[in-house]
Amino acid sequence: MTDLSLASDALLAERSADGDTVAFGILVRRHGPYLRAFATRLVGSNVDADDAVQDALIVAWDQLDGLADPSKVRSWLTSIVSRKAIDRVRARKPSSELDEARLELAERGPEHRAIASSQLDALSSVLAAMPESQRQCWILKEVGGYSYEEIAERLDTTVAQVRGRLARARATVMTEMEVWR
Template sequence: MQQHTDQYYIDKILQGDTQAFEVLVERYQSYIYTIVVRMVRVKEEAEEIAQDTFIKAYQSIASFRGESKFSSWLYSIAYRKALDSIRKNKKYKAAELNEEITEGSIEIIENALTYIEDKEKKELIQKCILKLPEQEAAIITLFYFEEQSIKEIAKITQLTEDNIKVKLYRSRKKMFTLLQHSEVFKMHN
């Protein structure tokens, strides 16, 4: 089966082919869910927000002008819906970590991680991401897992590129602190 571009399906939707949207949903549903669940941290809530994201995208598809990638436009909708949900439910605030990280401790962590199985590494990193503040978790996910550029992340989050760079730097430091204190790290060190 031939793989078409997002724009192909968007054009089909605008011409009245409602089933074309199903392809876009299938293409992006796991990405949207991943970003949202790392922000709101509640599976059921994340599923609802992801669903709302696609409803909003379908209703607003005519406003997509192609100035950015469709995926970025979609992530932007999801990001804003997740932030709205977080604002409504203030109880999901993550604690800030301000521990100082040295180059030596980063090297120790990286060495310990080489002994951990890939699956275990992935689970450990995902648990650490969930301990970051919501906005930082989203930025880390977009940058490292969704491979979005700093420019695209700035469009999605409506933050400046410099602000994204600072948040990425701080988030990486916090991730290393979390990794350093994880049980898996301690077992392999």
């Protein structure tokens, strides 16, 4: 038996599409931490991020045979996680930004604070304080690398609104992160 942990993403995706659960498990272990971090930045909650990633992996397993380019499995998984995370945010009961920030801080344990750099903590605080629509646009663009059109489609809004939200989010990040320059 060959060591699949050294296999390319494309090979693992192809084998997973054929029903190889071991290959899919390796893909999940390889990309899971990134997907979880991406989802956490979108939803601002570890619990919702875990749920979004889990939902996305279920969808991915069911739809792997439709993946056009197996070498791009990571971006494909990120796209699914993005949709699931946004669904979670939309399903939330409306709450104040302060409640969201408190929830995020409560979920962070001492290990996370010890491991995370001060700069990432500061950025997280800036993002948590942003209006949700601005935060979503910023993360999809700056972390996910999505185009304005893709963001507008995912958030069910217009490209002009995405540009405006993103401009305000970028201005906020630049102002608040000035001390780190």
